[in-house]
Amino acid sequence: MNVKAVLFDFGDTLARHALSEEEVFNAIFAELGLPRKDTRDIKRALDSVRQEFLAEGRRMVKGETDFDEYWIEWDSRVLRKLGVKGDVTPYAEQVHRRWFDHFTFTMYPDALPTIASLRRAGLKVAVVSNGTEQELAEIFGRLAIDPRAFDAVIGADTFGAQKPEPKVLLDTVASLGVTVAEAVFIGDKLETDGAGAKAVGMRYFHFNPDGKVKTPAWAERLEALADLPARLSQGRPPK
Numbered sequence: 001m002n003v004k005a006v007l008f009d010f011g012d013t014l015a016r017h018a019l020s021e022e023e024v025f026n027a028i029f030a031e032l033g034l035p036r037k038d039t040r041d042i043k044r045a046l047d048s049v050r051q052e053f054l055a056e057g058r059r060m061v062k063g064e065t066d067f068d069e070y071w072i073e074w075d076s077r078v079l080r081k082l083g084v085k086g087d088v089t090p091y092a093e094q095v096h097r098r099w100f101d102h103f104t105f106t107m108y109p110d111a112l113p114t115i116a117s118l119r120r121a122g123l124k125v126a127v128v129s130n131g132t133e134q135e136l137a138e139i140f141g142r143l144a145i146d147p148r149a150f151d152a153v154i155g156a157d158t159f160g161a162q163k164p165e166p167k168v169l170l171d172t173v174a175s176l177g178v179t180v181a182e183a184v185f186i187g188d189k190l191e192t193d194g195a196g197a198k199a200v201g202m203r204y205f206h207f208n209p210d211g212k213v214k215t216p217a218w219a220e221r222l223e224a225l226a227d228l229p230a231r232l233s234q235g236r237p238p239k
């Protein structure tokens, strides 16, 4: 089967994070005159709030809760877990407002050229992110990326589903007018990108440039985005 569409995750697939989420919290704490925290404690607080907010997150991406209120409550809970006393809401509002000043990305240098070359070859290209459309627009704006560089930019709220839920990849390929068998997915995270592709039976490239994580046998490791056109024309390797 010929590949007709290429779907990319965004963060750490097309663009690299400058700072980790923990480091972003500390950068904002410094601006607000709050003491820095141990990044391991921040990570623990973030992981625990992420678990507590699974249901709220699903409501938010379905448009059932307000985006700003959701994140301010999220950040408030992180701050309380980190031992910030009293009314944390004003701090949480600042964390939310300042987030993308620090949570910045650098595009991998071969990302946009690879996408352009895939599209010149007649393939459809989409971004499928677990960020919201609003967050993606903010990030693209800061990177001066024209969204028309892609055939579709899909956020978690576009179809009201987040990777690894099958709905997001199924609705994306349907919107591009291709089948699952005609599409491939490229992403760095096995738990969201890989599991999502596996759930719908889509060919999956594990973007894994430094090899820090082991690529499982059910996935194909991709070390550089620029290798993708050749890998696609070689076809799927035998199992």
Ligand SMILES: [Mg+2]
Residues within 6 Å of the ligand: 009, 010, 011, 012, 013, 187, 188, 189
């Ligand atoms: Mg990613």
